Amino acid sequence: MKNKSIKGNEVDHGKLIINADWCKGCGICTAFCPTKAIELKNEKVTVVDIDKCTQCGLCELRCPDYAIYVGRKKNEQ
Amino acid sequence: MPSQLVDKYFRAEDLPQIWCPGCGHGIITRAITVAIEQLGLEPDKVCVVSGIGCSSRAPGYLDFNTLHTTHGRALAFATGIKLANPDLKVIVIMGDGDSTAIGGNHFIHACRRNIDLTTIIFNNNIYGMTGGQYSPLTPKFDKGTTAPYGNIDRPFDICDLASGAGATYVGRGTSYHANVVTSLVKKGIMNDGFSLIEAISGCPTYYGRKNKKGGPVDMMQWQKDNAVTVTAAAKMTPEQLEGKFLIGELKNKPEPEYTKEYQKIIDNLKGSDI
Numbered sequence: 125m126k127n128k129s130i131k132g133n134e135v136d137h138g139k140l141i142i143n144a145d146w147c148k149g150c151g152i153c154t155a156f157c158p159t160k161a162i163e164l165k166n167e168k169v170t171v172v173d174i175d176k177c178t179q180c181g182l183c184e185l186r187c188p189d190y191a192i193y194v195g196r197k198k199n200e201q
Numbered sequence: 202m203p204s205q206l207v208d209k210y211f212r213a214e215d216l217p218q219i220w221c222p223g224c225g226h227g228i229i230t231r232a233i234t235v236a237i238e239q240l241g242l243e244p245d246k247v248c249v250v251s252g253i254g255c256s257s258r259a260p261g262y263l264d265f266n267t268l269h270t271t272h273g274r275a276l277a278f279a280t281g282i283k284l285a286n287p288d289l290k291v292i293v294i295m296g297d298g299d300s301t302a303i304g305g306n307h308f309i310h311a312c313r314r315n316i317d318l319t320t321i322i323f324n325n326n327i328y329g330m331t332g333g334q335y336s337p338l339t340p341k342f343d344k345g346t347t348a349p350y351g352n353i354d355r356p357f358d359i360c361d362l363a364s365g366a367g368a369t370y371v372g373r374g375t376s377y378h379a380n381v382v383t384s385l386v387k388k389g390i391m392n393d394g395f396s397l398i399e400a401i402s403g404c405p406t407y408y409g410r411k412n413k414k415g416g417p418v419d420m421m422q423w424q425k426d427n428a429v430t431v432t433a434a435a436k437m438t439p440e441q442l443e444g445k446f447l448i449g450e451l452k453n454k455p456e457p458e459y460t461k462e463y464q465k466i467i468d469n470l471k472g473s474d475i
Contacts, residue, residue, distance in 0.1 A: 134203075143203065146216060150223030150405075155418040184204065185379050186421070188227030189217050193204035 139177045139195055144168045146191035153183035153192055162192070210234040210244070212264050219258055223417020225376030225402030226323055230259045232379040232400075233292065233321060236386035237265075242290055249292045250279040252304060255330045255404075256296035256323035273304025276311040279318050287460040290390055293320040298328045298336035301357050305337075312366035312395050316459035319389040319396045321382075322359055325404035333407030344411045359399045364452050369394035371452040375401040377424040381448055388450065393458045401428075401446075 134143045140162070149167030154160075161176035162169055162183065169192055171177075184193040203213050211234070220226050237247060248266040251257035252275035260267035266289070270278040279293045300308050300322050311318060327345055328334040335345030335352045338359065342351040360371050370392040374382035382400050389396030403409060403420030414420055431449040434442060 141204075148217070148222035150417040152223060152417055152421055156421070185231075186228055186377070188220065188222075188224055188376075190203060190207045190211070190227070190231065191217070193207075 136195060137171050137174050139174055139179050140171060140183070141193050141195050142169055142171070143191045146189045148189055148191075150188065152186050152188065156182055156186055158182065206231070206234060206238060210237065210264055211262050215262055218262055220255065221329075221404075221406040223403065223405045223420070224255070224329075225325065225400075225404075225421075226256055226259065228376040228379050229321070229323055229374075229382055229400045229402055230262065230294075232374075232382040233259075233294075233386050234263065235383045236390065239383070240387055240390060242390070246288065247290045247292065248279075248282055248286075249294060250275045250282065251294040252296070252299040253330075254296035254299045254328070255325070256294055256402075257299060259294045259323075273299050273302070274307060275299070276304060276307040276318065276320065280311060280314075280316055283316055283318060284460055284463065287317075287464070291318050292386075292390070293318050295320065295322050296328075296336075297322060297324040297326065297338035297359070298334075301337045301359060301362070309362070309366040312363050312368040312397065314459045315367060315369055315394040315456055317393055317395070319386065319392075319398070321386060321389075321398045321400055323402050324359065324399055325402045325408060326356075327404050327408040327411075329404045329407050333411055339408075343408075345407070346411070360397070360447075360451050363395075363397035367395070367456075368397045368452070369454055369456050370396035370450075372397075372450045373399040373401070373446070373448050375424040375428055375448060376403060377421045378428060378448055385450065388453070392453070392455065393461075394456060 133145045147168045154163050159176040163172050179194045181194050244265050249260040250268045251260045253272035275293050279291050283291045326338050333346040335348040337357050339352045363371050372385035385398045405417045427445050428448045429445045
């Protein structure tokens with residue numbers, strides 16, 4: 125069995141999950157977030173207002189480092 | 202626990218990857234795994250082969266059968282893998298310099314043979330890993346470390362090159378249009394023959410910096426602004442298409458596949474006295 129444990133430091137924001145240790149601060153996710161629910165702080169992606177997040181998944185689609193992804197959808201919870 | 206997709210198809214213990222901040226390669230690599238997920242392929246039945254360069258780091262992070270080979274020779278190794286194991290889905294990942302300069306001959310002959318390989322070329326217009334030398338895909342007059350006053354060579358059009366050499370499925374996507382890359386890779390894997398997908402990727406560290414194209418976001422925005430889908434282009438005039446590039450499916454013309462033709466020869470000769 126392979127060790128798939130993650131060295132990262134993941135924070136679950138409900139709709140979004142962010143692994144700050146993997147984030148390189150390129151700013152692609154924040155630039156193309158349609159509702160501006162996320163922004164860069166100290167070169168790391170951070171949630172500004174989780175209520176604005178529509179879970180469209182564009183941040184996850186375009187994050188080159190897989191540091192941000194959409195959590196479980198509302199209807200799955 | 203990373204996302205389910207990353208957990209399933211990546212060697213997550215090796216992440217984050219070595220690529221620079223804002224490099225499009227990570228986005229395209231993810232798009233390829235989404236295609237594999239959507240096709241429901243068994244990971245043990247997929248083999249990912251790469252050459253040398255930034256792009257060729259990708260299989261190191263992917264949890265399939267993977268092979269990191271010599272510069273430009275990924276298609277030669279992949280041809281061997283496919284002929285020995287025709288049931289494997291062989292995916293080849295190469296960069297622009299790797300495929301069209303060092304591996305140029307391997308590339309055109311793999312296209313000509315129409316062997317069932319799905320090749321994804323990560324085109325970042327420059328040799329990133331070795332320090333920003335210009336490649337056969339660096340646009341005319343753009344700069345590299347070896348072209349400080351501008352490159353006077355004309356670039357290849359990878360898709361036209363592959364079409365002309367005989368590839369049976371050709372398409373182009375970008376790191377901004379990651380979903381297009383996913384759908385092209387899916388169709389490329391389903392195509393029984395040589396499939397070529399050019400994925401335009403931004404290199405903010407070398408190509409972007411040398412040519413004052415801005416940071417990662419500006420390079421993604423450039424892809425968004427200058428890509429025209431094949432269907433939209435059909436309604437546009439040549440003047441409107443000036444400076445733009447096409448994305449989407451550019452060729453889909455199935456022809457007899459190499460390993461199947463090879464098997465026919467074996468079957469025909471079985472039992473004969475030669």
